[in-house]
Amino acid sequence: MKENAIEISHLTKKFGDFTAVNDISLNIEKGEIFGLLGPNGAGKSTTINMILGLIPPTSGKILVEGKDVAKQANETKQDIGLVMQETIVEPELTAEQNLRLFGKLYHMSEEEIDKKIDFLLDLAGLTAFRKAYAGTFSGGMKRRLETVKSLIHDPKILVLDEPTTGLDVQNRTKVWELIKKINKEQGVTILMTTQYLEEADEVCNRIAIMDHGKVIALGTPTELKYSISKGNIIEIATNRQQLEEVTKIIKKALGAEPRISGDKVSVSVSADAVKKMEKIMNALNASKIQVHGISMHEPTLDDVFLKLTGASLRDATTENVQSSRAMLMRGR
């Protein structure tokens, strides 16, 4: 059995009557890249805040590198680096001042900080911008500075909360390269949340999906994908008015239960995918229904997510409003 960087057992957090995290148990192994996914308000951030020692759990226990967060918060905080969702490098400070501030907050000596700053600026490809104010940086540069800033104290674990939100494709790739490099070359365990499922699929060794404060699925990306479907997924795009009819036709042709999302009807098929596709096409042809597109693909994390939570990861606006409201209420 592998050693664990983080062990979470029976963790629960309640805010008044609202249970944000409901009795979850989870181990994150040393050296792995672990993805925590879930719609807004699922309890990801609350879980991460408890791992960071920012808020106390209602019940349950978290061990970071074998140390209890509730009892040895100062030690566990030294083991964790945090990259937050918002880019929070201070625009009014230079790249160097930003790094130095956190070096001091982690109680490092001036010599240690000096040495580390050289190394980290090089790692982020920002050596030439040492004395430049972070406010003059591009989004990608800020994010890279923010990422290496979290490494100033040599943490064993890096927690990344939505590390690539708001970045364009090119910058996202650069940040991921940096994170993979940190994981590989320095053996830092990575715990991250993201809403880009393709990225999670590509980067993460293991993934946990949370919803309503519970972990509802846990495994490697491949395990998760094949847990919902042994074979492929067929999707038919059509007019909204015809969705019901298409659903009926597919049900009749295959005997399987299709799902509707947006203007698409999808159905997972386990074997003989091509033959089944043909059947569907024939049936649709016979009914003279107008079809905009038809496709077949292997299951993706999106499909897993949709099936398990009933919501696409990115259209959870209502929950977002509710969770920020809940936060304001707590603030009163």
Added chain:
Amino acid sequence: MGLLKDAYTLYMRDMLIFKKNWKTSIARSLIFPLTLILLLGNLGTSVSHIPIAVVNYASSPSAITFISQLNSLNTLTVTAVTTQQNAMQLLSNGDVSSVVVVPSTFGKPGSSIVLYTDYSSPITSQEADAAIDQVARQFGAILNIRSTGVSVSTNYVYGAASNYKTFLVAGIVIMVAAFGSIWSGGFTLITDRQLGNLKAFMATPIHRLSILLGKIAYGISQSMINGLLALAIGLLYGCSIAAGPIGIIPIIWFAFLSALGFSGVATALGARINKIEVYSLIGMAITLPLWVLSGAFLPTGTLPKFMQPFSIYNPMTYAINAVRDVMLKGVLPMATLVYYSILLIGFALATIALSLVLFKNVSPV
């Protein structure tokens, strides 16, 4: 002390940001006192019911009529006092604005009424002088002693250079010092939370309270910069410190105590409020009334009666009185200095204790 070292690190971060933006920061500190001193420094206003004391050494009925005539004026409220010594005591306590001494020779030609006035309240004193002068002249006419007239000799109790400008500046120095904390220490506490900095700080192994101490220190620094700038503007504009250059020390001391107390208020608010809009609103709701009630613009004696308790329990009143004594009278008795200092330190301890309690469970987001 790790706590203090962490607090210092965070304080220096705020000061680095301040230094980066020093031009805008200084401009912001200047606008407020500059506008107020320039706009209000020359403002006049009419007042009523100015308290005066009258000492009557004359036995003639005309003296009684004279006093009742003074009393019938809307401008004045007359207290009859038997001896001049008692009257002067009332004057130096600030219970009355002027003392009128009616001599035993009142009514005879060449008799002179002696008037003592506290000129540290310029508007009221001028109004009172004018009213008394007017009544005295009337009596001169009735008694037909126009040839010699009744002369009113004015003895200044306090520094002759007193004027409303100095009166106002003393108030403004304390106000900007006190409210500098509200608009810097507490304000950045909330913006830091909104920007996620607070969470990032709290994820490091520093003591939570070092964040609070850093903000208090930052608030006080800002306040002192604001206070000194306001004082400099005032002095350039023609105000004087009656106590001389040494008077700067007690002024700084009382500005510091006010800043300390209000940095506690600011951080207590910042510990519990998430939105900068709400904070600004509450900050305004606290600062504006306190300001007016502290007598920064006008003597607290000119406030309506029901408001006067608010100025008595307003810590700023004492800081402003102290600075006013230094700038206008040139004297601040040790007993008063200690008494006012204890009141203000008590206020600061209470507000900082409150913010310590509230900060214990502060939300990182």
